[in-house]
Structure formats: structure tokens, C-alpha cells
Amino acid sequence: MGKQNLTLLTDFYELTMMQGYYNNNNNETVIFDVFYRENPSGSGYAICAGLEQVIDYIKDLKFTDDDIEYLRAQKIFNEGFLSYLKHFHFTGDIYAIPEGTVVFPMEPLVKVIAPIMEAQLIETALLNIVNHQSLIATKASRVVFAAGGQPVMEFGLRRAQGPDAGTLGARAAVIGGCIGTSNVLSAKLFDLPALGTHAHSWIMSFDDEISAFRKYAELYPQNTTLLVDTYDTLRSGVPNAIKVFEELRDYGKMPQKYGIRLDSGDLAYLSKKARRMLDAAGFPGASITASSDLDEYLIDSLKTQGAKIDSWGVGTKLITSRDCPSFGGVYKLSAISRDGEFIPKIKLSENQWKITNPGNKKVYRIYENESGKLKADLITLAEEEYSSDKPLLLFDPLATWKKTLLEANSYTLRELLVPVFLSGKCVYTSPSVMEIRDYCLKEQDSLWDEVRRLINPHIVYVDLSSKLYHMKTDLLDRLNEGVK
Numbered sequence: 001m002g003k004q005n006l007t008l009l010t011d012f013y014e015l016t017m018m019q020g021y022y023n024n025n026n027n028e029t030v031i032f033d034v035f036y037r038e039n040p041s042g043s044g045y046a047i048c049a050g051l052e053q054v055i056d057y058i059k060d061l062k063f064t065d066d067d068i069e070y071l072r073a074q075k076i077f078n079e080g081f082l083s084y085l086k087h088f089h090f091t092g093d094i095y096a097i098p099e100g101t102v103v104f105p106m107e108p109l110v111k112v113i114a115p116i117m118e119a120q121l122i123e124t125a126l127l128n129i130v131n132h133q134s135l136i137a138t139k140a141s142r143v144v145f146a147a148g149g150q151p152v153m154e155f156g157l158r159r160a161q162g163p164d165a166g167t168l169g170a171r172a173a174v175i176g177g178c179i180g181t182s183n184v185l186s187a188k189l190f191d192l193p194a195l196g197t198h199a200h201s202w203i204m205s206f207d208d209e210i211s212a213f214r215k216y217a218e219l220y221p222q223n224t225t226l227l228v229d230t231y232d233t234l235r236s237g238v239p240n241a242i243k244v245f246e247e248l249r250d251y252g253k254m255p256q257k258y259g260i261r262l263d264s265g266d267l268a269y270l271s272k273k274a275r276r277m278l279d280a281a282g283f284p285g286a287s288i289t290a291s292s293d294l295d296e297y298l299i300d301s302l303k304t305q306g307a308k309i310d311s312w313g314v315g316t317k318l319i320t321s322r323d324c325p326s327f328g329g330v331y332k333l334s335a336i337s338r339d340g341e342f343i344p345k346i347k348l349s350e351n352q353w354k355i356t357n358p359g360n361k362k363v364y365r366i367y368e369n370e371s372g373k374l375k376a377d378l379i380t381l382a383e384e385e386y387s388s389d390k391p392l393l394l395f396d397p398l399a400t401w402k403k404t405l406l407e408a409n410s411y412t413l414r415e416l417l418v419p420v421f422l423s424g425k426c427v428y429t430s431p432s433v434m435e436i437r438d439y440c441l442k443e444q445d446s447l448w449d450e451v452r453r454l455i456n457p458h459i460v461y462v463d464l465s466s467k468l469y470h471m472k473t474d475l476l477d478r479l480n481e482g483v484k
Contacts, residue, residue, distance in 0.1 A: 005060050008067055010124040015071070018117045019081045027115045029092075029337040031360050032123070034110035034130055037353050040138050040324040044457025045447060047141050047440060048109050049172045050133035051099045051420070052430040057125050058421060061090050090118050091424040095417040097363070099430070100137075100175050100440030102447060104462045105353075107363045107379055109134075109329070111417060116336075123331045132165065133172035135327035136319065139296075140176025141444060143314050145452050146296035148303060151311040153195045154181040155291060156319025169319045175436050177444075178314075190433045197261060197289075203230040210240040217244050217255070224248070224255040225289060228274070229264045238274045242281045249282075259287030259310070267292060268305040275308035289313060295322070296454055332356045346475045352398065358475055359468060363416040366392070366406070367446065374446045375411060376404075380465035388413050397464040397472075 021027060039046050063071075063085040071077050071085070092114020103109060110126060112119050144152050154173040160166030163185075170186035180193030187194035198216055206212040209231060217224045226244065228237025241260050248254050260278075262270050267290050278286045290302070291313035299312060316322065334356065335342040344358035360382040366375045376394055378386070386392065389408050396402040420428040431439070450458035464472065 006057050006125055007061050007063055014120050017120050019077055021117050022081045027117050030116045030119050031335040032112045032119050032331050033108040033334050034329055034331050035106055035108050036329040037105050040135055040327055044451040045102045047137035047176055048097050048101050048103045048134050049099050049137040049175050050129040051096050053129045058090050063088055092118055094421040096420045097416045100436040102443045104377055104460050106462050107377055127329055127331055131327040131329045135321050136169045136172035137176035139318055139321040140173040140178050142296040143318055144177030146299040147312055151179045153313045154178040155313040155315035157183040159316040160319045171433055174433055175440055197225040200230045209236055213240055213244045221255050224258040226260050228260045229262055233270050234273055238277050245283050261289040263291045268302050268307040271308040334358050335360050344471055359471055365414045365416055367412045369410055373448050376461045376463055378463050381468050384465055386413055394463045397469055
């Protein structure tokens with residue numbers, strides 16, 4: 001989390017490959033791309049996240065004396081290579097799509113241009129960081145969308161896969177749209193709102209429920225939210241909460257924010273009954289918060305049922321992305337520098353989605369001027385330049401007969417990849433997490449609702465420029481001829 005040294009956070013074969021390059025005197029400059037092949041959770045998009053932690057990792061890259069001794073003890077690395085590692089630091093370039101940006105399959109989220117030994121070492125950590133936070137940010141964005149503008153709080157720390165996953169996952173969840181987190185460490189580290197009320201144990205520690213409610217209201221008069229399902233929600237919890245609210249009102253101590261939380265049972269039924277009880281008692285301003293193993297599908301269902309819930313606390317299924325536990329990002333070689341020129345490289349597969357896009361690339365985002373909505377993304381070669389004052393022909397790289405002609409001045413272009421490291425020096429300043437959250441919400445607003453729907457979303461096309469497409473097909477043709 002943050003500033004700890006993660007240099008050995010790598011797969012062992014990265015180090016054995018590095019020694020192979022070292023022994024072969026091979027440290028030519030290469031390009032690797034981080035991308036993913038399929039949107040998680042059946043989504044129509046993903047949210048990229050984790051760049052701030054990538055920056056921290058790259059800045060702190062160095063092998064300590066203890067690291068060198070550990071590697072020496074493995075009796076596989078020679079002294080020349082260990083000496084190289086002792087003076088290792090990152091000298092290359094990194095370009096990335098800013099955190100909180102809406103992204104799609106096959107486009108580079110991170111582009112690394114560096115000597116091959118450096119580029120090889122950082123593969124595992126980059127994937128670990130980007131995959132995890134992008135997964136949780138995407139899941140959070142779906143939950144927030146399902147909530148339809150109502151606040152969503154991240155409550156998942158105790159069910160997360162360890163401290164790092166809980167803390168960085170909370171960060172990613174806020175990027176995806178959550179208003180804050182119950183995780184105090186994450187709130188401190190990333191300047192997030194720390195949120196929460198009390199547990200059933202608070203109620204159970206008193207002789208009776210109403211005494212627990214009274215004491216809590218006394219301690220926290222500015223925000224009194226009472227958990228009402230410890231014993232019996234409708235016969236005990238809600239009536240006792242109402243009684244405490246009446247006492248506060250009679251004493252002129254009515255909280256600025258007050259309400260109840262439901263954490264079990266039929267949330268649709270209970271929230272409707274509780275709403276009627278609160279309104280009848282003269283407390284229409286009392287909010288109803290729901291938790292209890294929520295995800296985007298259950299929230300959507302509860303809203304369809306007319307549940308009277310004002311805010312949501314979402315834990316396990318968000319922080320673990322239970323229905324899709326892996327983002328699936330990969331790190332693939334796309335070019336090698338020879339004689340001052342990048343030679344494109346491509347990976348073949350019988351699965352067409354696993355065939356990589358070769359060369360040194362960049363990504364343009366295309367917006368419709370009339371609607372302001374995202375139309376498509378276009379992956380091009382780095383040297384290609386496009387201007388919206390000229391017509392633009394888009395075509396599906398898999399079904400090439402599917403074409404769309406955009407008239408000049410009917411669209412706007414935005415280049416997505418920005419420089420983060422140049423010649424080993426960081427040139428990018430990460431915004432605060434809450435600033436990234438605001439940006440991410442605007443990014444999601446650029447999508448049509450059909451892209452954001454939870455089931456069978458509309459697919460946003462990621463097209464290739466004609467030049468990149470022909471480079472790819474030429475490489476495939478040559479490789480197929482070589483196989484013959």
C-alpha cells in the first residue's frame with residue numbers, strides 16, 4: 001500500500017529471463033502494452049485504476065543488499081547479473097490512460113518503452129496493481145449506476161482478500177463512484193470520507209435496545225443512524241428508533257442527519273413498512289440505509305420493487321467482485337527497437353481475441369458533437385495524426401465490411417495515453433482520489449445508458465486505423481507463410 005518497496009513483487013521467471021538477456025548482452029529497447037480482452041462482470045466498459053500505485057512502484061524500484069543476498073542464495077543467478085541488479089533503476093518511458101477513464105478491451109491502458117530487462121521486471125507488479133484496482137473500480141461503477149444517484153458506501157474491508165486488497169480496493173471503489181469507505185486506513189491514506197454507524201454488538205452490549213439507541217444518539221447528535229434489526233425490525237427496532245427521535249425532537253436536539261439502517265431480512269418489504277412508520281410518526285426526513293450482501297443486481301431488483309431505501313452500504317460482493325474475481329489484464333510485447341526503428345511484434349493464437357495488436361500505438365477517443373456521447377475508440381500507430389476537420393472512416397477490424405463514415409466537424413477527438421515517465425523521470429502528478437472520482441463520474445456520463453445497462457449492454461467499438469490494420473494482417477500473412 002503506497003510507499004513500501006515492491007521490487008521483488010515479481011514472478012521468478014521475470015528474473016530468470018532478465019539474466020538470460022543479460023548473459024546474451026541483449027538489452028534492446030522494447031514496447032510492452034498492458035490491455036485486457038473482455039469487460040468484467042458482463043459490463044459494457046471498464047474503469048482503469050491503480051496508476052498512482054504504479055508510479056510509486058516505479059519510483060521505488062531498487063534491489064537492496066538483502067534482496068541481492070536472497071537472490072544469491074537461490075544459486076541460480078551469476079555474480080555479473082547480481083551486480084547489475086545492485087545498480088538497477090528504471091530508465092524508460094511509460095504512457096498511461098489516466099485513472100478513472102472509461103476503457104474498453106484491447107486498447108493499451110499502459111505502454112512501457114524501456115530496455116527489455118527493465119520492461120520485463122515490471123510486468124508482474126504492473127498487472128497486479130492495474131488488474132485489481134480496475135476490477136474493483138469497474139464493479140463499483142456498476143453498483144453506483146444501479147443505485148440511480150443514491151449514495152453508495154464501501155463497507156467491504158472485513159471480507160476483502162487481505163489488508164492490501166481491502167485498502168486499495170476501497171480506493172478503487174471510491175474512484176468508481178462510492179461516496180466513502182468504512183476502511184479508516186484507506187480514508188487516512190487517500191483522504192476519503194470515513195463512514196459508518198454501529199454494529200449489532202453495540203445494541204447487544206446494553207440491557208435493552210432503546211438504551212443503546214439513546215446512548216448512540218447522545219454520543220453522535222450530528223448524524224444519528226440506528227441499526228434496527230438486532231432483535232425484531234418492525235416490532236422493536238423501528239418503534240424504538242422512532243421513540244428516540246421523538247425524545248430528541250422534544251428536547252430540541254434533533255440531529256442534522258438521522259435515520260435507520262436495515263441489515264437483514266426482506267429489504268423491500270421492511271423498508272416500505274419502516275418508511276410508512278417513520279412518516280406517520282412525523283419523521284419524513286429520516287433516511288433509510290440498507291446493507292446485507294448487496295450488489296448491483298440486488299439493488300436494481302430492490303429499486304424495481306419500490307424499496308424505500310435512500311442509501312446503500314455495499315461490502316463483500318463489491319470488494320471481492322464476487323461474480324468476476326479477475327480483471328484479466330495482460331502485458332504483451334508489441335515492438336522491438338532495431339537500428340533506431342521499432343519493429344512490430346505480434347502474438348498468434350487460435351482464439352482471435354488473443355491475437356495482439358502490433359507496433360507502437362496510441363488511442364484516440366471519438367465523441368459525437370451532437371450528443372457529446374462517446375462514439376468509438378480508435379487505436380492507431382504512434383506516428384499517425386488525425387484531425388476532426390476531416391472525414392473519418394471507421395471499420396470493424398474483425399468484420400471489416402461494417403463501416404461508419406463520420407463527417408468532418410461532426411466529431412471530436414481526444415488522445416487517451418499521456419506521458420507518466422520519460423527517461424525514468426516521473427512527469428505526471430496524480431490527482432486526489434476524490435478528484436479522480438469526479439472525473440470518473442463525468443467519464444461514465446459520456447456513455448449511452450445502453451452501454452451502462454447491467455445485462456446485455458451495447459458494445460462500444462474499438463477500431464484500428466487502416467495503417468495499423470494492414471500492418472497486423474501483413475504480419476499474420478508472413479507468419480502463416482513461415483509456418484507452411
